[in-house]
Amino acid sequence: MYKNTGSEPKMANLPYFLDGTLNINNRWVKLAAIIPWTDVEEIYALNFTSHTGPKALPARTAFGSLIIQVKLSLTDEETIEMISENPYLQYFLGFERYKQEAPFDSSMMTHFRKRFGAQDIKDIDELLHTATRKKEEDSNDDSDNDPPSNKVL
Template sequence: MYRSEKKVQALFKDFFHLGTKIHSENKWLRLAGIIPWEKMDEMYGRYFSDYGRPAKDSRLICGLLIVKYIKDLSDEEAIEEFRENPYIQAFCGREYYIPDIQISAGILSERRKRLGKDFFDFLGTEVAKILREQKFIKVKSSRPRKQTLFA
């Protein structure tokens, strides 16, 4: 089962729950503003039934996959980066920074198996194009990447 978590604008979007101001020009916040989250949410929802336990939010999962690819991380490292970095949590759709958020690295592996070729083709073309245009990833790299694009 999947329920889209289309959120209402936060009243205090520039502050975390402890009153800490975040820098609005941070690269993760800028990137969050140009990623086609709604289209990804629609595609993500197709892979779940209308019944049963609700699935994790598409923005969280897609955000983690994007962070994993940009930073060339393992699933475990991507989750650790998410826990440690309030900007990455904001990129992944979290309204408040939660340093001890409980999320298993296994969710990324499970979602890679569940989400179909069309979904990863979309990530590999449209989202990768945005990442290249915004210089979040380089077209040529002397260092081999740990994984192929999002799959």
């Protein structure tokens, strides 16, 4: 016979499950480190000529959401749901802390796609490749300066 002892997790304890630390080897943390966000911001800003109206979401949030959607093959609604469930994705988008609610309405994904045209994507892709190559070259330069190993093969 089995008697339920009430050991089912309580939803009120869920926030304590996340201790606030992120694994630096997570793919989203690594990707966030190599994307030239300042350049993405400059490209994004060119799409806004008016100084009136509601404030737009940051470029990192907009472009990062599109990356998440493409990499994970998600619909607009699934993208928002995934972002609201995953602290790594929220970090990738530049959020300061984890929030369990949707960061924006799924209809914003359409606006993000309009604001990053084909040429913008090509420009950002080239910047990303340049940044990646530079990082690899810097890494190779650092390993060239390491003292020789006394290992015998």
